[in-house]
Amino acid sequence: MVHGExxxxxxxxxxxxxxxxxxxxxxxxxxxxxxxxxAFVLSSLYHVFGVKQLKEIARFSLVFSFALLPVAMMxxxxxxxxxxxxxEVMMTPHFTSAIAxxxxxxxxxxxxxxxxxxxxxxxxxxxxxAGLGGKASRSKIEQAWFLLYSVLxxxxxxxxxxxxxxxxxxxxxxxxVGIPVACFLHGYAGFIFGSVKANALWMTPLMPVIFxxxxxxxxxxxxxxxxxxxxxxxxLVLSWQRKHxxxxxxxxxxxxxxxQVVRMTSRYxxxxxxxxxxxxxxxxxxxxxxxxxxxxxxxxxxxxxxxVNIFILQYGLGNLVPFIxxxxxxxxxxxxAAGCALVLLGVFMxxxxxxxxxxxxxxxxxxxxxxxxxxxxxxxxxFKEGLFGALMVGITPFVLFWLVxxxxxxxxxxxxx
Amino acid sequence: xxxRRRFCKNALLxxxxxxxxxxxxxxxDPKRLHAERKDAAPVRWGFLVDTYKCVGCxxxxxxxxxxxxxxxxxxxSRTWVERYIVTKDGRTHIDxxxxxxxxxxxxRVDLGEGRMETIRDEDIEKAFFVPKxxxxxxxxxxxxxxxxxxTYQAADGVxxxxxxxxxxxxxxxMGCPYGVRFFHPVYxxxxxxxxxxxxxxxxxxxxxxxxxxxxxxxxGNLRNPDDPVTKVIMSExxxxxxxxxxxxxxxxxxxxxxxxx
Numbered sequence: 001m002v003h004g005e006x007x008x009x010x011x012x013x014x015x016x017x018x019x020x021x022x023x024x025x026x027x028x029x030x031x032x033x034x035x036x037x038x039a040f041v042l043s044s045l046y047h048v049f050g051v052k053q054l055k056e057i058a059r060f061s062l063v064f065s066f067a068l069l070p071v072a073m074m075x076x077x078x079x080x081x082x083x084x085x086x087x088e089v090m091m092t093p094h095f096t097s098a099i100a101x102x103x104x105x106x107x108x109x110x111x112x113x114x115x116x117x118x119x120x121x122x123x124x125x126x127x128x129x130a131g132l133g134g135k136a137s138r139s140k141i142e143q144a145w146f147l148l149y150s151v152l153x154x155x156x157x158x159x160x161x162x163x164x165x166x167x168x169x170x171x172x173x174x175x176x177v178g179i180p181v182a183c184f185l186h187g188y189a190g191f192i193f194g195s196v197k198a199n200a201l202w203m204t205p206l207m208p209v210i211f212x213x214x215x216x217x218x219x220x221x222x223x224x225x226x227x228x229x230x231x232x233x234x235x236l237v238l239s240w241q242r243k244h245x246x247x248x249x250x251x252x253x254x255x256x257x258x259x260q261v262v263r264m265t266s267r268y269x270x271x272x273x274x275x276x277x278x279x280x281x282x283x284x285x286x287x288x289x290x291x292x293x294x295x296x297x298x299x300x301x302x303x304x305x306x307x308v309n310i311f312i313l314q315y316g317l318g319n320l321v322p323f324i325x326x327x328x329x330x331x332x333x334x335x336x337a338a339g340c341a342l343v344l345l346g347v348f349m350x351x352x353x354x355x356x357x358x359x360x361x362x363x364x365x366x367x368x369x370x371x372x373x374x375x376x377x378x379x380x381x382x383f384k385e386g387l388f389g390a391l392m393v394g395i396t397p398f399v400l401f402w403l404v405x406x407x408x409x410x411x412x413x414x415x416x417x
Numbered sequence: 418x419x420x421r422r423r424f425c426k427n428a429l430l431x432x433x434x435x436x437x438x439x440x441x442x443x444x445x446d447p448k449r450l451h452a453e454r455k456d457a458a459p460v461r462w463g464f465l466v467d468t469y470k471c472v473g474c475x476x477x478x479x480x481x482x483x484x485x486x487x488x489x490x491x492x493x494s495r496t497w498v499e500r501y502i503v504t505k506d507g508r509t510h511i512d513x514x515x516x517x518x519x520x521x522x523x524x525r526v527d528l529g530e531g532r533m534e535t536i537r538d539e540d541i542e543k544a545f546f547v548p549k550x551x552x553x554x555x556x557x558x559x560x561x562x563x564x565x566x567x568t569y570q571a572a573d574g575v576x577x578x579x580x581x582x583x584x585x586x587x588x589x590x591m592g593c594p595y596g597v598r599f600f601h602p603v604y605x606x607x608x609x610x611x612x613x614x615x616x617x618x619x620x621x622x623x624x625x626x627x628x629x630x631x632x633x634x635x636x637g638n639l640r641n642p643d644d645p646v647t648k649v650i651m652s653e654x655x656x657x658x659x660x661x662x663x664x665x666x667x668x669x670x671x672x673x674x675x676x677x678x
Contacts, residue, residue, distance in 0.1 A: 002493050003600040010529040013511035015596030016497045021587040081585020081605040088565045088584060099564035099588055155421070197662055198558060198594035363596050364678035366511055367529065
């Protein structure tokens with residue numbers, strides 16, 4: 001069977017070789033990198049611009065961005081026909097291709113996030129290693145932790161006032177450098193689509209900017225959502241601890257801290273959401289107004305075939321409803337959570353409508369292709385480019401985040417100022 | 418004692434020192450320099466399709482599939498033929514069932530997914546066939562977007578794919594406005610028409626040119642003013658497909674109509 005045949009339905013005249021070649025994983029790719037970039041920008045708001053109210057979520061989103069990082073690559077590997085050669089993009093990049101920049105941008109960004117994390121957590125590494133090292137006898141597990149943290153200090157064990165100040169300065173610089181790199185990481189994902197002149201829906205110079213804005217929106221939304229979820233879990237743990245008389249904080253303290261953070265962060269979310277919607281609508285209006293050759297088929301896709309996906313799910317449920325939810329005064333945790341979930345849906349649908357929508361019509365402009373997401377896999381191909389492959393990509397960052405927080409605890413720490 | 422700073426410094430110096438001469442060797446590879454020279458190549462392959470002569474028999478598609486080992490029943494093909502039926506109400510009906518491998522044996526128009534449309538003979542204003550193949554563009558977008566350089570343009574203008582290097586990302590397929598590229602069902606890498614490069618580089622014609630009973634397809638050297646293909650292109654009215662994309666296609670058509678996509 002030809003690649004793409006399993007999920008493509010053709011209608012009217014479509015060139016014989018045309019299929020929907022870029023599928024759900026290519027939807028996941030900009031969605032996941034968007035989350036990475038957005039989470040990082042959120043953490044930088046605190047580190048660079050000193051938005052004090054974001055302190056708690058800044059550390060959290062930085063670690064989350066780190067956990068999301070390897071997942072940005074996963075959908076690409078699952079999509080490639082020759083994944084074993086995927087590494088060649090980094091080894092023999094062909095620089096006229098937008099994808100060739102991936103290796104450089106991605107590894108630069110990865111190094112920035114990793115080193116920023118190191119500076120943020122150096123004090124934690126040193127104190128933990130010192131604490132474990134001071135013990136007279138260590139169990140095997142403690143010995144392993146001791147070794148791990150000793151290695152993580154990289155030998156820099158000075159915790160003097162001066163060196164801590166230097167740490168902070170390094171964090172500030174890295175976060176500042178990281179913002180343009182994060183935007184580039186995602187803007188270039190937009191460029192990959194925006195520069196395809198053969199695709200009438202994709203080709204617009206606005207694409208990278210739209211991608212960056214919606215990336216920040218989705219990153220902030222996911223951070224708020226995960227933050228709320230972890231806070232709820234912590235509240236449950238606290239009430240359990242109280243029952244056994246071991247609690248350090250009260251549940252009310254946690255709750256007031258939580259709503260503060262959520263309200264502050266959602267203000268930034270709204271800001272970027274407005275920007276993203278404005279650009280997307282500008283693009284749509286511009287296409288309709290200029291009405292070049294491709295507009296006939298684009299119109300029938302946008303207002304006809306993809307109407308529900310674009311106007312109901314993306315703009316309606318994904319943008320308008322959360323917009324109203326956030327703007328009604330007296331934002332509650334529950335409302336914020338619902339709003340964030342809808343925003344995530346909206347951004348996901350935006351990616352879907354770009355990637356799948358861009359292939360919904362033939363480049364002959366005389367036919368349509370309909371994408372049927374493979375649900376139940378009957379081969380490896382329909383697994384990796386189907387619902388379950390996408391779910392795997394969606395779940396992995398949370399598993400990684402959970403694993404990373406074992407080493408880099410996110411909550412209840414006051415060591416960074 | 419060596420300090421950490423000095424160790425890092427020296428390590429960087431050594432790594433840099435090793436990388437430099439290796440890179441220099443790469444830069445001055447004479448073969449590559451020669452291959453990258455753009456001027457004065459004696460051959461530039463081009464193609465001429467005479468749509469007046471095409472009857473849609475599909476012999477070219479059949480020959481191509483066999484010659485180039487594209488699985489015969491797979492719904493992809495390096496070349497194909499399109500049928501255009503313009504009815505009196507001004508509508509254009511286009512199809513290419515099975516890439517026209519078996520010709521157009523059904524008068525009904527294929528609408529996809531098994532649906533067929535019957536058009537009465539008296540409603541037809543005009544009808545014609547248009548063979549399609551890779552345009553071997555002078556400014557090939559597929560070469561531009563390949564992230565690893567697995568697809569490249571030879572000095573004689575033909576765009577080739579290195580099957581051992583293609584990572585299968587599909588960016589070239591997306592980048593081609595003509596829809597000539599696809600994933601090979603067996604090798605799982607990008608695949609396209611290369612003017613039967615193994616044949617033309619040995620002085621033979623392409624399989625489709627040899628198979629066409631009506632002379633609707635011709636391959637030739639555009640740098641040779643005496644080549645029949647060049648003569649027609651220079652002296653007659655010919656057109657190319659989708660010029661607006663700036664790809665500078667090198668497959669020329671006689672009798673191209675405005676309905677052609």
